Amino acid sequence: MATIKDVARLAGVSYTTVSHVLNQTRPVSSDARERVLAAVKELDYVPSALARSLRSKVTGSIGLIIPNNTNPYFSELARGIEDHCYGAGYSVILCNSDDDPDKQRDYLQVLQTKHCDGLIIATLNQADLNPAGKLDIPTVLLDRAPKELDIDLVSTDNAVGGSLAARHLLDLRRCRVACIAGPDGLELSDERVRGFRQTLEQGGLALADSDLLHADFSGIGGYQAAMRLLQGRPADQRPDAIFCCNDMMAIGVLRAAGELQIEVPGELSVVGFDDIELAQFVHPPLTTVAQNTRKLGNLTAQFLLERIADPSLPARRETVAPQLQLRGSTAPRVNPT
Numbered sequence: 001m002a003t004i005k006d007v008a009r010l011a012g013v014s015y016t017t018v019s020h021v022l023n024q025t026r027p028v029s030s031d032a033r034e035r036v037l038a039a040v041k042e043l044d045y046v047p048s049a050l051a052r053s054l055r056s057k058v059t060g061s062i063g064l065i066i067p068n069n070t071n072p073y074f075s076e077l078a079r080g081i082e083d084h085c086y087g088a089g090y091s092v093i094l095c096n097s098d099d100d101p102d103k104q105r106d107y108l109q110v111l112q113t114k115h116c117d118g119l120i121i122a123t124l125n126q127a128d129l130n131p132a133g134k135l136d137i138p139t140v141l142l143d144r145a146p147k148e149l150d151i152d153l154v155s156t157d158n159a160v161g162g163s164l165a166a167r168h169l170l171d172l173r174r175c176r177v178a179c180i181a182g183p184d185g186l187e188l189s190d191e192r193v194r195g196f197r198q199t200l201e202q203g204g205l206a207l208a209d210s211d212l213l214h215a216d217f218s219g220i221g222g223y224q225a226a227m228r229l230l231q232g233r234p235a236d237q238r239p240d241a242i243f244c245c246n247d248m249m250a251i252g253v254l255r256a257a258g259e260l261q262i263e264v265p266g267e268l269s270v271v272g273f274d275d276i277e278l279a280q281f282v283h284p285p286l287t288t289v290a291q292n293t294r295k296l297g298n299l300t301a302q303f304l305l306e307r308i309a310d311p312s313l314p315a316r317r318e319t320v321a322p323q324l325q326l327r328g329s330t331a332p333r334v335n336p337t
Contacts, residue, residue: 002043010039062304063111063119065095065104067144071217071248072276073293074122077143080297081120088305090117101125112137118304121145138307142300144188147317152307154300154318158188161289161322162195165243165271168287168324170203173333174241174269178211180225180253182245189214192245192273211239215249222252230260230268240268240333247272247279247288254282254329265331275325284328291322 008015013032020026021036028036039045062085066074082092093111097104104121108128111119118138124145130136140152147153169177179196182189197207213228215221222244230238244250250272254264262268264284272279275290299318307313 002045004045006043007036007039007045010043011035059115059117060089061091061093061114061116062301063093063095063107063114063116064121065097065107065111065119066122067099068096069094071246072278073246073248073274073291076276076293077122077297080294081301082297083294084298084301085305088301090305097123099123104128108135118308120300120304124149124151138304138311140300140304140307142296144186146187150315152303152316154296154303154320156291156296157319157321158191159195159198161273161291162192162197162243162245163199164289164322164324165273166196166199166203168271168326168330169241169243169269170200170205172241172269172330175205175333176211176237176239177205177207177241177243178229178239179207179213180222180229180242180244180249181212181214182217182249184214189245196243215252217246217248219248219252219255222249223256224252225249226253226256227260230256230262235267238262241271241330242268243271243273245273247274247276247286250286250288250329251278251282254284254286265329266334269330269333271330273322279325280327287327287330288325289322290325292320296320 004015004018008018011018013036017028017032018036021028021033064078064081066078069075069078078094085092093116095107097107104123105128116137119135120140120142122143122145124141128135134151140154141149142154145153147155177200179193181193193212200207211229213225215225226242229242242253244253250270253270257264257268264270270286272286272288275288279286279288303316
């Protein structure tokens with residue numbers, strides 16, 4: 001790969017002259033300019049983006065750390081962020097933390113070493129912050145990140161989402177309702193369960209502790225939890241509705257119901273959370289609490305670009321209200337009494 005010194009040697013000028021021609025930082029004679037541009041073309045020379053960024057203090061890159069981009073929710077969210085950033089002239093560097101604090105800390109160091117102009121982080125640990133409770137780079141938090149930090153945050157109103165799911169199942173006159181939550185202790189999931197439980201209680205139903213299971217937000221996790229809830233119980237004792245705290249677990253429930261020959265939505269109604277693209281293509285199509293991931297991604301990217309442009313802005317909080325997306329996995333209870 002050609003270097004700036006190779007260009008200077010071929011053009012018969014100093015490498016500082018080459019730099020002035022390429023960066024338009026000082027007038028250069030037309031003869032020298034033409035020889036430099038001809039050498040650049042002949043050698044197929046590409047200026048170093050890193051060198052330019054060190055001079056300008058701007059790299060045109062954004063770091064994005066998410067738990068796992070094999071989860072369609074995070075991949076769709078990342079796409080919304082990338083689209084917005086690309087339209088503004090930024091590239092996105094994607095990192096998967098796998099919910100591993102050590103791995104996330106390593107990525108934070110790498111992204112800061114690369115002089116990214118800003119960061120978007122879906123999870124954050126107190127140990128990653130400086131003594132002022134922040135990061136030494138413009139940052140916006142998203143999704144699972146703690147809400148008490150003095151850092152820009154974009155999130156969904158998870159409690160409202162859980163309440164929407166409960167109200168829908170109450171309206172369908174479902175009476176034996178179960179819930180498959182995310183990992184135990186994860187605030188995002190706990191908020192969804194809390195909104196779901198409170199609305200059920202207001203409607204005269206209780207969510208029994210035995211009917212609240214935790215899984216890992218994966219399809220296999222939802223499948224295994226559904227088997228525990230449905231398998232081996234008489235029809236009049238097993239749940240007639242299951243709310244899952246994300247769509248992938250709900251898709252796992254649909255698989256379990258199919259294997260057990262439990263008809264959805266007549267015998268069992270299933271509600272998810274996220275509204276990933278796949279939700280409308282499973283059978284039956286999944287009723288879900290829609291987060292509008294593209295909107296969340298675009299809004300998060302917008303917040304970060306505004307933070308980069310003006311670091312003195314006060315910390316902002318934006319909570320996006322979810323909506324219920326009705327599809328074929330829910331229906332009134334069979335033979336309600």
